[in-house]
Amino acid sequence: MTHRYIKISVTVAVLLLAFTGLLWSTLREGTEYFKHVDEVMTNRQAWEGKKLQLHGYVVPGSIYRKRDSLEYRFKVQNNPARSSDHGSVVEASYTGIVPDTFKDEAEVVLRGSLGSDGFHTDPNGVVAKCPSKYEAKAGIAGT
Amino acid sequence: MAALGSFLLLAAFVVCSYAAVISVVGARRGSRRLIESGVGAFYLTCALMTVASAVMINAFLTGDYSIKYVVHYSDSVQPLFYKITSYWGGLDGSIMFWVFLLSVFGTIAVAVNRERYRELIPYVVATISTVEMFFLYLMVVHKNPFTTYLTNVPADGEGLNPLLQNYWMAIHPPSLYTGFVGMTIPFAFGIAALVTGHLDDSWLRAVRRWTMFSWLFLSFGLTLGMIWAYEELGWGGYWAWDPVENAGLLPWFTATAFLHSVMVQERRNMLRVWNVTLVILTFFLTIFGTFMTRSGVVQSVHAFGEDRTLAWLFTIFMIAILTFSFGLVIYRLPLLRARNELDSWMSREAAFLVNNWILVFCAVFVLFATMFPTLSEAVTGERLTVGPPFFNKWMLPIGLVLLFLTGLGPLLAWRKSTLHNIRNQFMWPTIAAVVTLAALAAVGLRQWAPLACFALCALVTATITQEFWRGAVIRRKNTGTDFLTALIGLVGRNKRRYGGYIVHVGIVLVFLGFAGNAYKRDEQVQLKPGQQMTIGRYTLRNDGVKLSDDGQKQMITAYIAVFENGNQIDTLYPARWYYQKHENEPTTEVAIRRTVAEDLYIVLAADKQGVATQNATLQVVVNPLVNWIWFGFGVLAFGTGIALLPERAFSFALAKLPAEAATSTAAFLLMLLLGGATLSAQQQQQHMGPPPVQSTDDVRTSYYARTPLERQLQHEIVCTCGACGHANIGECRKDACGVSHQMRGELAAFIDQGKSHDEIIQAFVTKYSSEEMLGAPLNKGFNRLAWLFPYLLGAAGAFAVAFAAIRWSRHPQSTPEAVPPADPELEERLDDELRDLD
Numbered sequence: 001m002t003h004r005y006i007k008i009s010v011t012v013a014v015l016l017l018a019f020t021g022l023l024w025s026t027l028r029e030g031t032e033y034f035k036h037v038d039e040v041m042t043n044r045q046a047w048e049g050k051k052l053q054l055h056g057y058v059v060p061g062s063i064y065r066k067r068d069s070l071e072y073r074f075k076v077q078n079n080p081a082r083s084s085d086h087g088s089v090v091e092a093s094y095t096g097i098v099p100d101t102f103k104d105e106a107e108v109v110l111r112g113s114l115g116s117d118g119f120h121t122d123p124n125g126v127v128a129k130c131p132s133k134y135e136a137k138a139g140i141a142g143t
Numbered sequence: 144m145a146a147l148g149s150f151l152l153l154a155a156f157v158v159c160s161y162a163a164v165i166s167v168v169g170a171r172r173g174s175r176r177l178i179e180s181g182v183g184a185f186y187l188t189c190a191l192m193t194v195a196s197a198v199m200i201n202a203f204l205t206g207d208y209s210i211k212y213v214v215h216y217s218d219s220v221q222p223l224f225y226k227i228t229s230y231w232g233g234l235d236g237s238i239m240f241w242v243f244l245l246s247v248f249g250t251i252a253v254a255v256n257r258e259r260y261r262e263l264i265p266y267v268v269a270t271i272s273t274v275e276m277f278f279l280y281l282m283v284v285h286k287n288p289f290t291t292y293l294t295n296v297p298a299d300g301e302g303l304n305p306l307l308q309n310y311w312m313a314i315h316p317p318s319l320y321t322g323f324v325g326m327t328i329p330f331a332f333g334i335a336a337l338v339t340g341h342l343d344d345s346w347l348r349a350v351r352r353w354t355m356f357s358w359l360f361l362s363f364g365l366t367l368g369m370i371w372a373y374e375e376l377g378w379g380g381y382w383a384w385d386p387v388e389n390a391g392l393l394p395w396f397t398a399t400a401f402l403h404s405v406m407v408q409e410r411r412n413m414l415r416v417w418n419v420t421l422v423i424l425t426f427f428l429t430i431f432g433t434f435m436t437r438s439g440v441v442q443s444v445h446a447f448g449e450d451r452t453l454a455w456l457f458t459i460f461m462i463a464i465l466t467f468s469f470g471l472v473i474y475r476l477p478l479l480r481a482r483n484e485l486d487s488w489m490s491r492e493a494a495f496l497v498n499n500w501i502l503v504f505c506a507v508f509v510l511f512a513t514m515f516p517t518l519s520e521a522v523t524g525e526r527l528t529v530g531p532p533f534f535n536k537w538m539l540p541i542g543l544v545l546l547f548l549t550g551l552g553p554l555l556a557w558r559k560s561t562l563h564n565i566r567n568q569f570m571w572p573t574i575a576a577v578v579t580l581a582a583l584a585a586v587g588l589r590q591w592a593p594l595a596c597f598a599l600c601a602l603v604t605a606t607i608t609q610e611f612w613r614g615a616v617i618r619r620k621n622t623g624t625d626f627l628t629a630l631i632g633l634v635g636r637n638k639r640r641y642g643g644y645i646v647h648v649g650i651v652l653v654f655l656g657f658a659g660n661a662y663k664r665d666e667q668v669q670l671k672p673g674q675q676m677t678i679g680r681y682t683l684r685n686d687g688v689k690l691s692d693d694g695q696k697q698m699i700t701a702y703i704a705v706f707e708n709g710n711q712i713d714t715l716y717p718a719r720w721y722y723q724k725h726e727n728e729p730t731t732e733v734a735i736r737r738t739v740a741e742d743l744y745i746v747l748a749a750d751k752q753g754v755a756t757q758n759a760t761l762q763v764v765v766n767p768l769v770n771w772i773w774f775g776f777g778v779l780a781f782g783t784g785i786a787l788l789p790e791r792a793f794s795f796a797l798a799k800l801p802a803e804a805a806t807s808t809a810a811f812l813l814m815l816l817l818g819g820a821t822l823s824a825q826q827q828q829q830h831m832g833p834p835p836v837q838s839t840d841d842v843r844t845s846y847y848a849r850t851p852l853e854r855q856l857q858h859e860i861v862c863t864c865g866a867c868g869h870a871n872i873g874e875c876r877k878d879a880c881g882v883s884h885q886m887r888g889e890l891a892a893f894i895d896q897g898k899s900h901d902e903i904i905q906a907f908v909t910k911y912s913s914e915e916m917l918g919a920p921l922n923k924g925f926n927r928l929a930w931l932f933p934y935l936l937g938a939a940g941a942f943a944v945a946f947a948a949i950r951w952s953r954h955p956q957s958t959p960e961a962v963p964p965a966d967p968e969l970e971e972r973l974d975d976e977l978r979d980l981d
Contacts, residue, residue: 026533026536026537027529027533030529030530030532030536031515031519031527031528031529031533032527032528032529032530033525033527033528034516034525034526034527034528035526053528068669068671069669070667070668070669070760096667097667097748097760097762098748100727100728100729101727101728123667124378
């Protein structure tokens with residue numbers, strides 16, 4: 001009987017170890033930090049080059065699009081445009097199609113990494129919420 | 144109408160509590176009459192919920208805009224169909240719909256199994272009633288869908304989000320709910336079996352079909368969600384590992400595991416603890432999925448908003464479920480001990496076991512990764528997120544292993560496979576897999592994952608074909624008929640087995656579609672008029688962008704000519720629609736050219752200048768094999784249908800359940816719709832008349848709320864005139880009521896003085912020297928008790944129910960001295976009289 005229990009526990013231990021190792025290694029590459037603009041900009045050097053999901057609000061009037069292309073440059077600030085203190089601001093760039101909800105004052109989450117010349121957004125890395133009343137309109141989405 | 148609805152919900156709650164208590168009491172006392180009474184009350188809940196649903200649908204159809212829920216999710220121009228589907232369009236209504244479905248399913252399950260599983264029924268009734276009680280409590284206390292506007296009733300609703308005005312989206316939630324809610328039935332039977340100790344296979348027989356039925360609808364719901372995402376959301380894919388999607392997938396994994404492990408228990412009497420655990424887990428995950436998406440715990444693009452109260456209520460309920468269920472399992476462990484042990488790892492039960500582990504692991508993994516942002520924030524304080532790549536990295540190999548097991552399982556024998564047996568069984572499938580692999584490698588496919596997937600698909604298909612072939616050959620020999628008759632006879636003789644194989648074929652097709660995803664191409668371009676682009680074997684040319692308007696919406700449409708080998712094969716019209724009232728949320732009208740091999744999928748991006756410049760900003764995606772996913776689901780549904788056929792009959796006509804459950808549900812809904820439709824026809828005519836008079840009332844009142852603060856206060860302060868039954872001063876506008884007029888005046892004066900909310904309340908309290916005129920008690924100090932009251936009441940109610948159930952059901956003989964000396968004559972007379980009452 002004890003022999004059997006040893007066998008089982010060794011198997012379980014090996015499986016667990018392998019599993020944890022795999023999980024650890026994939027998590028290290030797979031995770032992204034979810035950060036607000038302020039958190040990143042106060043210690044900019046530390047975050048450069050890391051994979052980030054940057055949360056902020058589009059600065060009104062800051063969206064520029066290169067003529068006849070899909071290249072965008074815009075600015076993102078920490079706090080909503082309505083608030084008195086806007087918090088830190090970061091320059092961002094993106095190439096591709098932006099969501100409909102991406103416009104002035106929109107709350108955005110950008111996936112990408114911070115470089116010395118601003119935030120480089122990954123392809124399809126812009127998630128934008130409606131500027132107002134998003135919740136009421138979320139409606140159904142399965143369960 | 145709203146008052147009637149609220150009352151019905153409250154009544155349902157009371158009746159439900161009664162059903163829960165009296166069933167437990169009846170079962171413990173062994174009283175047939177009490178049990179019958181409980182079942183009766185249980186049926187009554189169903190009736191009450193049906194009427195309440197009818198009231199709700201009626202409110203939508205007639206446009207009763209005094210109900211907040213109706214205002215939020217519909218408007219007068221909405222098509223009839225979407226008015227009805229708005230019922231489950233929002234949080235409050237979806238909870239109500241949930242209870243409605245649960246009561247209907249519960250009633251069917253009890254009615255069908257009442258005689259066969261007599262000893263289980265009272266506890267089944269009690270369990271389902273308790274679950275219903277929870278959701279009804281949620282509605283009564285926290286999320287009443289019948290909440291009305293007390294003042295300022297809007298003339299029209301805000302309209303359902305245009306994104307949701309899609310056929311798939313209309314039927315996706317009910318299908319998913321059907322799957323979710325259906326899982327409560329196996330759970331109830333499992334609990335009943337645990338409580339009564341009748342842990343043989345009988346409860347499994349009762350729930351097997353229900354699980355299959357719910358599983359089918361769960362799969363259907365997931366597929367519809369994918370189709371919706373693919374066709375309506377327009378980002379080029381169908382699955383993004385969004386928490387809301389994952390919530391539906393979690394119970395699907397455990398339910399799939401259960402459907403497999405049931406067979407092991409039936410055949411080999413093993414895995415009994417495991418099966419009970421799976422049933423409990425599946426139910427728990429349905430509740431957890433609801434919690435995850437409804438409470439805002441996990442951030443998602445399309446989850447409902449954040450709601451802390453709801454989160455707490457759900458957490459308490461989930462802890463209660465887990466403690467109670469697993470407490471019972473531990474208590475019954477001695478009865479659940481397996482009668483057999485695993486003989487060999489080369490056996491079918493071992494394959495099933497591994498398949499179960501992997502499926503449960505899938506559930507745990509998806510759960511972990513979905514909750515990861517929340518978990519990491521709780522543990523480290525840093526919000527870390529994991530994206531789809533992380534999910535894919537893990538789920539891809541796991542999926543392939545599962546697919547391999549799908550092929551392996553049927554080839555292994557029960558108990559132990561001999562070497563000869565293995566060689567005989569594995570030869571053809573292995574050859575098929577190797578040949579496929581070689582052929583595809585020769586064609587030039589190099590990525591390992593899709594290659595492995597294609598080879599495994601071949602393996603599984605070959606396995607299943609071999610099973611059908613060999614079975615039919617033997618049957619032909621035995622019965623002496625032709626091959627086709629033998630094949631049908633084979634399926635008819637063992638529907639669950641061969642139905643299951645057909646389900647596997649469906650799964651193979653779905654996997655084919657997934658594998659195609661590896662060869663997906665995705666490009667984003669801006670095309671000037673006449674400019675061309677090439678993707679895969681297609682060349683696209685922008686033939687212009689046009690603007691049109693059909694009254695309900697503005698449409699921007701791009702004309703895209705599609706060429707292949709220099710010949711024009713098609714013109715596609717990707718578009719953007721801007722619905723009125725929702726101009727900021729244009730909907731994407733994807734243009735898809737479907738073929739068996741691949742989809743050409745074009746999305747027009749929102750670009751208002753596009754019409755002026757004639758430039759088309761496009762996302763162009765080539766999705767190989769994607770249609771096989773939908774087709775695979777069709778095959779899967781067909782296979783499940785065969786497996787669901789009753790044991791004896793080979794026709795749907797004689798089906799007892801759940802074919803019956805499905806049809807009666809459908810009939811039920813249809814009846815509701817028809818009833819509602821006639822009502823609406825009548826009511827809409829009334830609506831044609833002049834607008835309601837109350838609007839003139841509003842104008843005549845001099846102190847109409849000017850600011851949000853004033854409106855809020857008008858609703859918080861109650862009129863003291865005594866004639867209006869404590870309506871708030873915003874609402875008490877009776878001609879005779881000078882009091883509310885005066886109070887509104889005072890309020891306006893305070894507002895003009897620039898006083899804050901608290902100051903004004905304080906001033907009113909001082910003036911009337913009591914808090915009598917406060918519509919709601921202040922949320923601080925001692926008054927907070929009043930806010931806590933409903934929750935305390937809920938908790939007290941739960942305790943009371945439990946207490947009553949235990950107390951009343953105490954066996955009379957345990958306290959014989961307490962019974963007063965019996966007067967036989969009196970008792971007899973009492974009995975007679977009671978009988979007459981019945």
